[in-house]
Amino acid sequence: MFRSCAFCNTPFDGDGGPSGLGVGRRIAFDEWKGRLWVVCPRCSRWNLTPFDDRLERIEAVARAAQSGRVAASTDQVALIRWERYDLVRVGKPLRVELATWRYGERLRNRQRERMKVVVPLTVAAIGLGIAANVAAGGGFGVIVWNIHRAVDWVYLRIVGSRKVSLIESPICTHCGSIMQLRARHVQHARIVPDAHADMGVLLSCPRCHQEGAQLTGIEAVQVLRQGLTYLNLARGGRRRAEDAAREVDRVGGPDHLVREIARRELPLRALRPERGLALEMAVDERAEVEELERQWREAEEIAEIADGTLGSSTLVEEELRRLKNRDGDQPSG
Ligand SMILES: [Zn+2]
Ligand SMILES: [Zn+2]
Numbered sequence: 001m002f003r004s005c006a007f008c009n010t011p012f013d014g015d016g017g018p019s020g021l022g023v024g025r026r027i028a029f030d031e032w033k034g035r036l037w038v039v040c041p042r043c044s045r046w047n048l049t050p051f052d053d054r055l056e057r058i059e060a061v062a063r064a065a066q067s068g069r070v071a072a073s074t075d076q077v078a079l080i081r082w083e084r085y086d087l088v089r090v091g092k093p094l095r096v097e098l099a100t101w102r103y104g105e106r107l108r109n110r111q112r113e114r115m116k117v118v119v120p121l122t123v124a125a126i127g128l129g130i131a132a133n134v135a136a137g138g139g140f141g142v143i144v145w146n147i148h149r150a151v152d153w154v155y156l157r158i159v160g161s162r163k164v165s166l167i168e169s170p171i172c173t174h175c176g177s178i179m180q181l182r183a184r185h186v187q188h189a190r191i192v193p194d195a196h197a198d199m200g201v202l203l204s205c206p207r208c209h210q211e212g213a214q215l216t217g218i219e220a221v222q223v224l225r226q227g228l229t230y231l232n233l234a235r236g237g238r239r240r241a242e243d244a245a246r247e248v249d250r251v252g253g254p255d256h257l258v259r260e261i262a263r264r265e266l267p268l269r270a271l272r273p274e275r276g277l278a279l280e281m282a283v284d285e286r287a288e289v290e291e292l293e294r295q296w297r298e299a300e301e302i303a304e305i306a307d308g309t310l311g312s313s314t315l316v317e318e319e320l321r322r323l324k325n326r327d328g329d330q331p332s333g
Pocket of ligand 2: 172173174175176177205206207208209210212
């Protein structure tokens with residue numbers, strides 16, 4: 001149970017207030033990334049709360065924080081007083097424009113990767129085409145147009161037949177075969193809720209076409225990244241970063257999006273195109289954010305706030321002011 005500090009075993013103080021956790025007087029939260037911590041009254045370490053209902057709890061804490069008083073803040077952290085609770089807001093909610101920019105970067109990287117394959121293919125195909133055309137005495141323009149389509153098709157085949165890199169290939173529970181997953185097979189997979197992880201990915205067996213294995217954690221993320229890259233490429237059409245960013249924003253962030261899709265348990269290929277792209281971006285970001293979370297715990301500013309020597313709130317406020325002034329002295333960047 002989530003009753004005492006995972007680091008020092010001290011029972012938490014307070015009753016959790018708006019979080020509904022039932023414990024905690026100092027509560028830290030990050031709305032966009034979907035994080036919620038209870039700060040230990042003794043060792044001041046940040047205890048990440050269980051994932052179940054976390055999003056609803058964060059919403060409730062964020063609402064309370066809006067009517068609270070900001071005691072002190074830096075660019076990244078704000079200490080907010082609300083009734084008898086200390087609410088620590090981490091990070092800034094990201095704006096759609098910023099997400100658009102980040103997703104745009106990702107799409108441009110995909111495009112660069114594509115050109116590495118497409119350009120040599122096109123050159124080779126045009127060479128062949130001209131030779132064939134001269135022999136047949138036909139028009140040049142038709143050939144070039146057809147080559148463009150043929151090369152796109154070949155590229156899609158290449159991406160689709162890439163092996164999904166897993167540490168161990170899953171075994172189908174229906175037919176007992178070892179699943180040799182290619183990126184194109186993942187479009188039949190479904191994201192489903194999982195009792196022990198953020199989400200599960202239910203795989204369709206390439207041989208018997210039954211749902212034969214469920215992955216979680218890093219493996220689920222790996223499968224999704226490769227599968228969605230293929231799926232979104234296969235659908236073609238507009239691949240606009242802005243649409244994906246709006247889609248993520250509309251549902252309230254990447255974690256909400258993944259949960260929403262898991263709740264509906266649709267195969268990936270049944271997702272609307274903009275939602276498919278949004279999911280690809282969200283999964284990529286989650287992988288990044290999970291890495292960041294590990295780093296975040298080590299981050300200096302947090303360590304200073306969470307430092308056991310800063311036991312009293314006054315000291316925390318002073319520390320935050322000091323950090324703010326220090327930032328103010330430096331050119332922004
Ligand atoms: Zn502790
Ligand atoms: Zn099978």
